[in-house]
């Protein structure tokens with residue numbers, strides 16, 4: 001297969017500190033691979049403690065001495081809108097680079113680039129509409145809330161849809177007047193390096209945005225343990241979240257954690273079956289299955305179980321696996337050979353735990369690259385590893401249930417609680433099930449689409465705190481109460 005290599009790739013991926021692209025102080029680098037050839041296409045600067053120290057010092061200076069935290073929300077909002085314009089103006093280029101680096105299908109990468117622009121527009125608008133509480137005790141007191149940016153925010157992001165997920169943290173952190181140090185995922189540092197020029201052209205002052213590439217255990221760890229970084233917003237695996245939680249504890253840092261998931265899609269017999277099949281196919285195979293909110297466990301009422309499994313397997317076999325740059329491709333290459341090995345190991349485990357009805361290995365015609373055929377296991381018991389553990393690839397487990405109570409027990413019977421999808425035409429059942437299911441976000445008869453004003457976050461091992469809309473503003477600001485006696 002011929003591989004699409006974007007023109008104009010950088011000769012080295014560098015940090016961006018205090019308005020300049022720089023290498024690591026000690027010159028350390030790491031290899032960056034593309035997932036179609038698994039060849040190293042560039043070296044990236046591997047940030048160490050010294051680099052994080054430099055970046056935090058720049059961000060701290062910009063916070064204590066610079067104009068950004070002191071600007072009117074309206075002025076910051078204008079910069080954020082220009083950032084959104086900059087992202088939109090190069091959405092095709094962004095998608096091309098993201099697809100090359102991550103293996104995501106190009107049409108989906110383009111959608112993610114546009115969402116990144118939308119995140120900036122949304123927080124640009126929200127910050128000027130921000131109203132804070134005021135309470136009056138007649139004749140005695142006026143109380144009001146003084147909302148202030150907190151300082152240097154440490155932003156640590158994963159490799160799935162990297163540019164969009166970075167925007168989800170950068171936009172509210174900057175809108176509220178903080179300065180930032182971003183540590184993107186080491187598997188996929190390419191698109192993050194575009195932020196620097198986009199921000200500069202939009203007029204963001206030097207030192208407000210700093211980027212340090214590198215490994216989690218080195219650069220990420222140093223950022224979490226830096227005493228001048230009072231906030232850490234993290235998206236990644238639950239296990240990493242636990243480590244960060246422990247490392248941040250001595251400093252009592254503000255933490256926002258968007259973690260892993262093993263979300264159920266529950267299909268009742270009275271559901272619109274075709275719509276449920278379409279949505280649950282999309283729910284686990286879009287973004288290569290590398291999606292935190294993937295509906296990776298499908299629970300189906302017994303009376304429609306056989307029909308559902310048959311339709312689902314047939315449709316999974318029609319999902320187009322291909323070159324990520326081909327617009328016809330629906331599932332591309334998984335991000336990295338290490339992740340590919342992990343997903344393939346679950347495919348093998350699944351063969352002993354369930355009944356394989358689609359996929360089950362490397363698709364035909366793809367001898368190299370991190371390709372996995374959309375894989376469906378039926379009759380998966382609740383104690384199976386493929387039912388309990390996050391696989392984060394195009395692999396789904398289907399399990400039958402006999403009653404609402406059993407469906408709920410299965411849905412809640414994992415350590416995660418990020419999303420749940422419910423398919424039924426019974427209004428009462430839909431709302432009662434939504435109320436009882438342990439998930440931060442529920443979709444009723446719906447695909448995974450959401451309004452940016454709604455809270456985003458998980459319960460149990462899927463997260464801590466909420467981002468989205470005003471919750472993001474709350475996370476990135478202090479709310480000081482001021483009391484005046486009349």
Ligand code: NAD
Pocket residue numbers: 156157158159160165183184185186214215216217219220221224235236237238240241243244257258259260261291292293390392418458462463
């Ligand atoms: P990961 O936890 O391995 O890495 C995430 C980031 O943390 C990377 O930048 C990494 O370098 C850094 N990191 C690793 N160890 C660290 C440490 N000790 N200290 C500081 N930083 C460290 O996760 P991943 O494999 O990149 O991403 C996939 C995971 O992210 C999945 O579990 C997925 O469900 C989750 N995710 C969650 C959401 C959500 O919103 N809930 C969204 C996307 C992805």
